[in-house]
Amino acid sequence: MSNWIKVKLGDIVELKRESYHPKPDEVLPYIGLEHIGQGTLRLISVGKSNEVTSTKSYFSKGDILFGKLRPYFRKVVRPKFNGVCSTDILVLTSKNPRKFNQTFLFYLMASQEMIDLATASSSGTKMPRADWKVLQNLEISIPEDVNEQERIGKILETIDDKIDINIRMNKTLEEMAMTLYKHWFVDFGPFQDEEFVESELGMIPKGWKVIQVKDLGEVITGKTPSTKVKEYYGDKIPFIKIPDMHGNVYIVKTETMLSELGAQSQKNKMLPPNTVCVSCIATPGLVVLTSEMSQTNQQINSVVCKEGVSPYFVYLFFKSISDNIVTLGSGGTATLNLNKGDFSRIKLLMPTNEVMTGFNNKVESIFNLIKINSLNNIELENLRDYLLPRLLSGEIDVSKAEKQVEEVL
Incomplete structure (x- = not known):
């Protein structure tokens, strides 16, 4: 096992402070706290910079975005694009990527231990905010070998990649179901040869x-x-x-x-x-x-x-x-x-009972697969969150964790 060293967070992670003033005629991806899932380590959606007015912060692809407002919500993401974000989000990056692996640092910042430390050091009662001046002085242990850091980050990232695949698959499946719905109930594709009658919603197949x-x-x-x-x-x-x-x-x-x-x-x-x-x-x-x-x-x-x-x-x-x-x-x-x-x-x-039953039979397997993928993602999130603190503390051997994840995926 790699040698572990004690460091201050501020010695390995840098806070970026590049301000952005929104312009009506410029549209950049915008991330607010409302766009980050609670504890999921992923984005729910992305906004637009021309829809906000107050000063924001720039971030680059791969930066770590750490929600400092009510940090116990564990809103931490690593976007795969450049953009701007709320000033209630800390934009963090490795001080030296050759010594401190960025992916490892992302999971370090997303660990429950870090969330708890950020919460404990927050100021304010109703709307507590994590304070970087306090966080940067936190003493933590990390593997001295950057290759060991990279292996730990890769294990956790592999799990998140599988979650992303399931999410994309579910989106495609839902789009397939919606396309079928519109074909049947908006365009009336399968019923064009039937008799249509007037209704308050326009012309509809007879019997509907x-x-x-x-x-x-x-x-x-x-x-x-x-x-x-x-x-x-x-x-x-x-x-x-x-x-x-x-x-x-x-x-x-x-x-x-x-x-x-x-x-x-x-x-x-x-x-x-x-x-x-x-x-x-x-x-x-x-x-x-x-x-x-x-x-x-x-x-x-x-x-x-x-x-x-x-x-x-x-x-x-x-x-x-x-x-x-x-x-x-x-x-x-x-x-x-x-x-x-x-x-x-x-x-x-x-529609008629016959049409309703026919449509249900067409899409039921699609929705069942969506549910299976969603349940699988919960299992994967639980595995990631089980391994995360144990890998960051050295409790679990990296080689064993690699084998365990390989078997699951």
Whole structure:
């Protein structure tokens, strides 16, 4: 095993301080804290520099972006492009890449130990911020041999690469399902030879009808159990909130879990697997499916589909009108809010039972594969987060970890 040395963080990591002033006619990739997943070590989305006004910071491809506002959220990413970011994000890079491997340093900064140290050194009560002046003086242990650092970084990066492959595959699968949905229910491709009739939504195949969302099944608006009762929270029932929805088709992991007691305190809010959840307040238009018995908070309306209604059809319908949901939720107020009544009255086209069943059978295998990939990613994240502190402390031999990851992947 390589010799390990004690160093100060500021001796191996450099804080970059290049300011950027947004210009209306210049568009650069922009990363704010809202674009970084909590604890996932990856981006949810990317914004545009001309959509913000205050001073930002430049970053380069491969830099480490460390969210300093409420660092316990573990918002750490390493973008594969140049751009600008919020000043609530520290832009970090290796002081000497020949001695201190950048990938190793990324996982060092993303380790729970570093997150805990950053949190403990934060200033401010309601909105604590990590202070680089404190962080740079932290004493840590690292392998002296840069090749050993590189091997450790490569092990963890290989796991993240596999997660990215699954994410890209899921995006492609969802696009395939949406293409099929639009071919059937927007362009009426398979039904061109049938008789069409007038409806309030235009010409539709005979036998189809216009319905409202409430006709699809039961509409349930979520609720948050009292946070004053600690016993309501635990590790039994996923409790879905808007941050859990970003970039997901299926919810397979949530920031917050309820106990059985908490779930039973509002059992009328329980959602079975394959319930369609739609965000309707603050960030309206996000759509996901539940993968197990779950509950949501009050910002989300959900549709528990009745027998004969495909949840995949309903999911794709809401995805196809996500921009309209934002418009419906505007209502002239600062906070976007689509209430249950208006949500329930959204109109859509309902095909015949035969067509609904046929479509469900076409896309079911696609959604099942998306769910499998999503569950696999949770296992991979758990493996990465298990190995990370043990590799950074020297507890696990690097060769053994390489073999373990090779067997899993």
